[in-house]
Amino acid sequence: MAAKPKIAFYWCAGCGGCEESIIDMAEELLSVAEQADIVFWPVVLDARYGDLEALPDKEIDAAFINGAIRLDEHVRMVRLLRRKSKCIVAHGTCAHLGGVIGLANWHSPRQLLECAFRQMPSMDDPSGALPGDDPPDDEQEPPLPKLLPAVRSLAQVVPVDAFIPGCPPPPETMAAVITDVIHGRLPASGTVFALRKALCHQCPRVDSKPDAIEITRFKRLYNTSWDPEVCFLPQGLICLGPVTRGGCEARCIRANMPCRGCFGPTERIDDFGAGAMALIASMMAGGDETALDRLVDSIADPAGLMYRYSLATSVLGKGPDR
Amino acid sequence: MNRRICIDPVTRLEGHGRIDIRLDEEGNVDRAFFQVPDFKGFEKFCEGRAAEEMPTLTQKICGVCPTAHHIAGVKALDDLFGVAPPPAARTIRELMHLAFVFEDHLLHLFYLGGPDILVNGSACKAGKNVFGVFEELGAAVGRQAIAIRKKVRQLNALISGSALYPVCGLPGGVAQPVAETARQQIAATANEALAFARRLLPLFHEAVLKNNRFRKMARSHAFALRTYYMGLVDEANRVNFYDGRLRIVTPDGDTFVDFPAAAYLDHLREKAVRGSYMKILYLKALGWHGYLDGPASGMYRVGPLARLNAAAGMATPLAQREYERLFNAVGQKPAHNTLLYHWARLIEVLYAAERMVVLTDRPELSDAHVRNLPTQSPAEGVGVCEAPRGTLIHHYRTDTRAIVKQLNLLVATQNNAAAICLSVEKAARALIKNGAVTDRILNQVEMAYRAYDPCLACATH
Amino acid sequence: MVGARDPAIIAFLCHWCAYDGADAAGRARLELPCGVHEVRVMCSGQIDSGMVLKAFEEGADGVMVLGCEPGDCHYKEGNVHAMKRMALLRAVLQSTRLDVRRIRLEWVAAGDGDRYARVVREMAAEIRKLGPVFKPSSQDNHGR
Numbered sequence: 001m002a003a004k005p006k007i008a009f010y011w012c013a014g015c016g017g018c019e020e021s022i023i024d025m026a027e028e029l030l031s032v033a034e035q036a037d038i039v040f041w042p043v044v045l046d047a048r049y050g051d052l053e054a055l056p057d058k059e060i061d062a063a064f065i066n067g068a069i070r071l072d073e074h075v076r077m078v079r080l081l082r083r084k085s086k087c088i089v090a091h092g093t094c095a096h097l098g099g100v101i102g103l104a105n106w107h108s109p110r111q112l113l114e115c116a117f118r119q120m121p122s123m124d125d126p127s128g129a130l131p132g133d134d135p136p137d138d139e140q141e142p143p144l145p146k147l148l149p150a151v152r153s154l155a156q157v158v159p160v161d162a163f164i165p166g167c168p169p170p171p172e173t174m175a176a177v178i179t180d181v182i183h184g185r186l187p188a189s190g191t192v193f194a195l196r197k198a199l200c201h202q203c204p205r206v207d208s209k210p211d212a213i214e215i216t217r218f219k220r221l222y223n224t225s226w227d228p229e230v231c232f233l234p235q236g237l238i239c240l241g242p243v244t245r246g247g248c249e250a251r252c253i254r255a256n257m258p259c260r261g262c263f264g265p266t267e268r269i270d271d272f273g274a275g276a277m278a279l280i281a282s283m284m285a286g287g288d289e290t291a292l293d294r295l296v297d298s299i300a301d302p303a304g305l306m307y308r309y310s311l312a313t314s315v316l317g318k319g320p321d322r
Numbered sequence: 323m324n325r326r327i328c329i330d331p332v333t334r335l336e337g338h339g340r341i342d343i344r345l346d347e348e349g350n351v352d353r354a355f356f357q358v359p360d361f362k363g364f365e366k367f368c369e370g371r372a373a374e375e376m377p378t379l380t381q382k383i384c385g386v387c388p389t390a391h392h393i394a395g396v397k398a399l400d401d402l403f404g405v406a407p408p409p410a411a412r413t414i415r416e417l418m419h420l421a422f423v424f425e426d427h428l429l430h431l432f433y434l435g436g437p438d439i440l441v442n443g444s445a446c447k448a449g450k451n452v453f454g455v456f457e458e459l460g461a462a463v464g465r466q467a468i469a470i471r472k473k474v475r476q477l478n479a480l481i482s483g484s485a486l487y488p489v490c491g492l493p494g495g496v497a498q499p500v501a502e503t504a505r506q507q508i509a510a511t512a513n514e515a516l517a518f519a520r521r522l523l524p525l526f527h528e529a530v531l532k533n534n535r536f537r538k539m540a541r542s543h544a545f546a547l548r549t550y551y552m553g554l555v556d557e558a559n560r561v562n563f564y565d566g567r568l569r570i571v572t573p574d575g576d577t578f579v580d581f582p583a584a585a586y587l588d589h590l591r592e593k594a595v596r597g598s599y600m601k602i603l604y605l606k607a608l609g610w611h612g613y614l615d616g617p618a619s620g621m622y623r624v625g626p627l628a629r630l631n632a633a634a635g636m637a638t639p640l641a642q643r644e645y646e647r648l649f650n651a652v653g654q655k656p657a658h659n660t661l662l663y664h665w666a667r668l669i670e671v672l673y674a675a676e677r678m679v680v681l682t683d684r685p686e687l688s689d690a691h692v693r694n695l696p697t698q699s700p701a702e703g704v705g706v707c708e709a710p711r712g713t714l715i716h717h718y719r720t721d722t723r724a725i726v727k728q729l730n731l732l733v734a735t736q737n738n739a740a741a742i743c744l745s746v747e748k749a750a751r752a753l754i755k756n757g758a759v760t761d762r763i764l765n766q767v768e769m770a771y772r773a774y775d776p777c778l779a780c781a782t783h
Numbered sequence: 784m785v786g787a788r789d790p791a792i793i794a795f796l797c798h799w800c801a802y803d804g805a806d807a808a809g810r811a812r813l814e815l816p817c818g819v820h821e822v823r824v825m826c827s828g829q830i831d832s833g834m835v836l837k838a839f840e841e842g843a844d845g846v847m848v849l850g851c852e853p854g855d856c857h858y859k860e861g862n863v864h865a866m867k868r869m870a871l872l873r874a875v876l877q878s879t880r881l882d883v884r885r886i887r888l889e890w891v892a893a894g895d896g897d898r899y900a901r902v903v904r905e906m907a908a909e910i911r912k913l914g915p916v917f918k919p920s921s922q923d924n925h926g927r
């Protein structure tokens with residue numbers, strides 16, 4: 001009798017959304033639990049790190065890892081899982097591209113900690129010790145994992161076999177990949193479980209997207225009304241669909257909000273932000289420098305908009321000099 | 323020889339944690355420490371971002387409660403821009419929030435903390451999970467629970483884009499109205515949710531409240547903390563998840579203070595803890611005296627039991643009846659035993675379902691007018707809601723271009739941070755004696771934090 | 784990357800004007816700074832942010848895009864595209880650690896060796912002042 005395939009789920013600097021996406025498999029999750037041996041999944045099962053360490057190498061058929069690599073502990077854990085697993089699947093935008101957690105790369109760890117633990121108006125002691133600062137004086141407390149100098153994506157730390165993009169990925173995609181895995185169909189190395197082409201191919205408004213778009217001033221969502229049937233771009237609202245991989249069925253557009261790029265760049269684009277810049281530049285009207293500067297100025301926080309999900313994997317998010 | 327026991331990681335909750343227990347020479351607990359090894363820095367890296375992105379950006383703090391952040395965030399934007407949403411938008415927002423509370427509380431009951439109280443006490447580690455729960459309660463109940471969560475999450479996808487990633491919030495409203503055809507589907511789901519909640523309560527009574535082991539633990543001092551309690555209440559001091567004033571009661575149940583969330587800085591303080599990334603919130607008026615409960619300590623609690631303690635009742639009839647039942651059973655109000663969070667949570671499930679039915683009946687739900695555009699220049703805004711796990715406050719300061727200059731987030735489980743640490747230590751002290759440590763005992767120690775339904779990614783952000 | 788202390792500057796030169804200007808500077812034996820790597824492209828409008836960022840990723844400390852004066856573009860509006868892209872890139876860089884002075888868009892007419900020489904000398908001086916863009920570190924694991 002063949003042994004059941006073994007799978008594991010782990011979160012680094014995650015938020016639980018990728019776990020929710022798996023739990024959204026609903027009844028299918030029960031079949032997974034019957035057909036496979038889930039050896040590690042902290043949100044649902046009581047397995048401990050020691051149980052994972054005790055497994056022989058390559059014992060796990062596939063480990064699904066989400067969350068960005070933020071702490072030194074995450075590096076240790078994903079290297080452990082890499083040793084124990086035949087296949088590593090990065091699921092969720094954080095594991096794929098660093099996710100929004102990567103926005104921290106424009107600051108040093110010290111700046112992040114100082115802000116949260118000293119500068120917030122509700123903090124009681126603006127000069128108090130930061131977590132992990134001094135070693136515990138009487139060794140009563142366990143050592144606290146430290147922030148790495150910069151957030152990393154999973155593939156920047158260990159070899160990754162496949163990627164499931166999305167923040168979080170659609171439950172249907174998670175279900176399909178997990179089902180394949182437990183039936184012995186491991187993904188081909190380098191597979192990205194999303195469309196190769198842009199979201200526009202799935203967008204209900206694509207017919208209203210003109211070939212040439214000329215914007216003299218970009219608008220902001222908070223003080224603009226827009227036509228819910230028409231492409232955002234000619235209405236002066238930035239939607240990153242044209243440079244984002246499809247695969248989500250345009251769920252945000254169907255909720256009448258523009259795409260923010262969580263599936264990452266289409267296959268032909270290397271740096272998502274650069275792709276977004278190419279898109280936006282191609283829509284800018286005007287020919288003199290003053291007009292162009294004013295036009296660019298109408299975009300609120302261009303850097304944050306264009307690197308929202310992918311900063312950790314961009315040269316612009318490389319982290320502080322050491 | 324001094325021994326050290328580590329529960330690593332803690333499980334069946336959202337986020338990272340470990341419990342470090344030190345035993346003295348006699349094998350009794352010297353100290354138990356609850357560490358949260360997780361930190362991302364949202365309060366820093368959201369600076370410089372456009373304010374209108376906050377509801378979708380801050381919800382990346384937590385994929386289990388993104389809707390709570392979305393709602394608190396959009397309400398902070400309302401305040402920031404000085405714009406109120408039209409009635410349809412307010413109803414839509416409250417509806418999506420309650421739908422989320424309903425299914426998130428059920429997530430806890432079936433997947434997270436519930437296995438502790440629903441799976442037979444002697445079950446080994448391998449059985450204490452959702453699969454064990456479905457075996458215990460039967461496949462039919464399991465299927466219904468899964469199905470109703472799916473339907474309610476689909477309801478939220480209909481309104482907001484995705485239950486995993488709601489996007490509809492805008493200052494002064496929401497992005498799109500609810501079509502009349504959608505309203506019918508939503509109403510059907512709300513009624514199914516209520517029917518399920520009504521079936522669930524008696525099941526809970528049988529399976530849990532009549533269970534001797536649970537009854538013993540629910541009466542045990544090992545799991546009780548006499549703290550202050552805080553929650554949002556409406557004008558009649560009834561629990562409200564969407565809006566209201568924050569009410570704090572003393573460990574004896576007297577009103578301590580009642581204030582609008584915008585004044586939170588006058589009442590709540592945060593402190594850093596060396597050895598953990600989770601900041602602790604405490605009452606400013608009383609100050610921080612260490613991990614102590616009692617009326618002289620600034621320790622307070624939020625979340626289901628705390629909300630019921632801080633309020634004078636529930637705003638819907640079935641939930642009100644169950645609320646009275648709980649306090650009659652306990653014999654006093656406030657109820658201090660942490661395990662009663664499980665019961666209080668189900669009372670809130672019932673309330674959420676009843677309230678969803680009320681809201682789906684409101685004529686303005688399918689109104690076309692769902693947005694008022696801001697006209698004022700932004701400066702500062704505070705938004706509050708009750709997340710399933712406790713009070714959630716978003717505070718934004720921006721420049722006149724609505725670029726965030728500072729944001730401060732006081733997130734649900736943080737309000738419980740001190741109590742969680744103390745609960746774990748107290749339970750460990752009471753249960754671990756003379757070096758006897760078994761999986762079963764450690765599970766009971768873990769029950770001391772799981773009842774809170776902690777969300778640690780939220781608490782550390 | 785180049786072991787010398789000379790800043791590494793990638794200069795994208797459009798074939799019709801700027802490259803000819805560089806050629807002229809060479810023929811006139813004008814003094815040019817070391818470390819400037821000239822890359823000939825057909826039009827300044829060809830260079831998008833992705834290429835600029837790639838240059839930095841590969842070790843450049845500064846990137847220049849040199850094209851025809853507005854109105855003189857061989858392809859009519861290629862240099863206007865360059866202007867738009869650079870304006871946007873400059874705005875993005877404001878939030879990052881990459882100093883905006885490390886990128887530069889300039890017009891160099893065909894045959895204008897003097898202008899070419901002055902522009903690259905100014906850039907080299909600026910980059911020398913700014914220093915290398917990323918200090919190398921053994922901890923940096925960019926293995927992808």
